[in-house]
Amino acid sequence: MANNVLVIAEQRDGVLKKTAFEMLGAGTELAAALGGQVEAALLGSGLGDLPNALAQHGAAKVYVADYEGLATYSSEGYTDTLAACVGKIEPAIVLIGATAMGKDLGPRLAARLGVGLASDCTALEIDDGRLLATRPIFAGKALAKVKLNGDPQVATVRPNVLSAPEPDTGATATVETVEALIDNARAMVVDIVGAGEGEIDVAEANIIVTGGRGVGGPEGFAPVRSLAKTLGAAVGASRAAVDAGWIEHAHQVGQTGKTVTPNLYIACGVSGAIQHLAGMKTSKVIVAVNKDPEAPIFNVANYGIVGDLFEVVPLLEKELQALLAE
Ligand SMILES: Cc1cc2nc3c(=O)[nH]c(=O)nc-3n(C[C@H](O)[C@H](O)[C@H](O)COP(=O)(O)OP(=O)(O)OC[C@H]3O[C@@H](n4cnc5c(N)ncnc54)[C@H](O)[C@@H]3O)c2cc1C
Numbered sequence: 001m002a003n004n005v006l007v008i009a010e011q012r013d014g015v016l017k018k019t020a021f022e023m024l025g026a027g028t029e030l031a032a033a034l035g036g037q038v039e040a041a042l043l044g045s046g047l048g049d050l051p052n053a054l055a056q057h058g059a060a061k062v063y064v065a066d067y068e069g070l071a072t073y074s075s076e077g078y079t080d081t082l083a084a085c086v087g088k089i090e091p092a093i094v095l096i097g098a099t100a101m102g103k104d105l106g107p108r109l110a111a112r113l114g115v116g117l118a119s120d121c122t123a124l125e126i127d128d129g130r131l132l133a134t135r136p137i138f139a140g141k142a143l144a145k146v147k148l149n150g151d152p153q154v155a156t157v158r159p160n161v162l163s164a165p166e167p168d169t170g171a172t173a174t175v176e177t178v179e180a181l182i183d184n185a186r187a188m189v190v191d192i193v194g195a196g197e198g199e200i201d202v203a204e205a206n207i208i209v210t211g212g213r214g215v216g217g218p219e220g221f222a223p224v225r226s227l228a229k230t231l232g233a234a235v236g237a238s239r240a241a242v243d244a245g246w247i248e249h250a251h252q253v254g255q256t257g258k259t260v261t262p263n264l265y266i267a268c269g270v271s272g273a274i275q276h277l278a279g280m281k282t283s284k285v286i287v288a289v290n291k292d293p294e295a296p297i298f299n300v301a302n303y304g305i306v307g308d309l310f311e312v313v314p315l316l317e318k319e320l321q322a323l324l325a326e
Contacts (some may be wrong), residue, residue, distance in 0.1 A: 003036025006091035019097030021164035039060035045071035055173030067180035098156040139278035153217030160261035183186035210236030214269015254279035272297025
């Protein structure tokens with residue numbers, strides 16, 4: 001129905017991404033303003049109880065394609081399956097997380113549906129019956145408010161910016177099976193090889209501890225990694241550290257790295273260049289450790305510690321270890 005909001009709920013290995021819940025929260029408000037309901041589409045294999053979790057976070061109906069071939073993300077398979085599903089149910093708005101998967105899927109799906117796309121949005125509202133999406137542009141220096149012509153209105157939503165609703169454990173949803181259209185896909189994912197085994201991806205992390213040129217060399221990342229381990233955090237890096245070959249590019253945060261919005265971002269020996277800020281400025285709480293009190297990173301930091309990171313970071317870790325042990 002043309003007043004409904006459809007959330008594409010991403011899962012990996014049977015675990016729903018937090019963005020799915022965040023979008024259901026936003027989708028509920030958008031649907032209420034349109035006089036419709038929020039629904040979810042869930043693709044994968046062995047999805048078990050996941051539709052129930054989506055119901056508990058607001059989905060009135062869940063469209064499920066549970067098929068072996070959809071176990072890992074497939075550009076063609078997911079686009080074909082979702083395009084058919086969206087074409088049939090005709091929602092007013094389609095929301096997709098601006099995750100690695102969503103950044104691939106969103107433009108493909110919009111193109112397939114012959115409509116525009118508002119990408120990497122940080123706020124969503126209804127204005128005059130249409131979606132009004134806010135998206136950072138020019139590396140976060142300005143915010144654009146965009147409206148899309150055509151239906152459905154498709155948007156990708158930056159993870160960790162919107163808040164997820166509290167689950168209502170009594171809520172249920174209608175579940176409808178949709179056909180998986182993947183068997184004719186021209187390309188299949190045959191294997192996924194993780195970068196560093198056991199390492200948390202910065203794009204997914206709730207807490208990130210980042211090292212910049214100030215760490216001085218590959219071995220200088222030791223206190224950064226140690227603090228990250230204590231906090232269960234991902235290790236981030238500035239481009240200067242990556243370009244110097246001290247750490248792999250997968251860790252890079254910024255304009256030419258990853259855009260992150262963790263709850264806590266600890267920048268150690270990072271000056272705060274505009275291209276770095278572009279990737280992490282929307283973090284909820286920013287802590288900066290830098291020996292230069294004039295470093296621009298302090299302009300965006302909620303907490304700033306002026307000092308040598310090799311002294312400050314181990315002390316910080318010790319204090320946090322004591323707090324976590326309480
Ligand atoms: C097109 C383009 C794209 C770019 N994309 C990115 C990007 O994606 N990500 C990114 O990060 N950059 C990017 N850059 C590079 C960016 O402009 C900066 O050069 C880079 O972010 C600087 O990294 P840094 O802060 O680690 O190093 P620096 O600017 O050299 O800062 C190092 C900081 O460490 C401090 N320091 C030194 N020693 C210590 C110590 N012992 N204890 C505490 N503090 C110490 C210094 O005071 C200084 O502030 C891009 C640039 C361009 C032109």
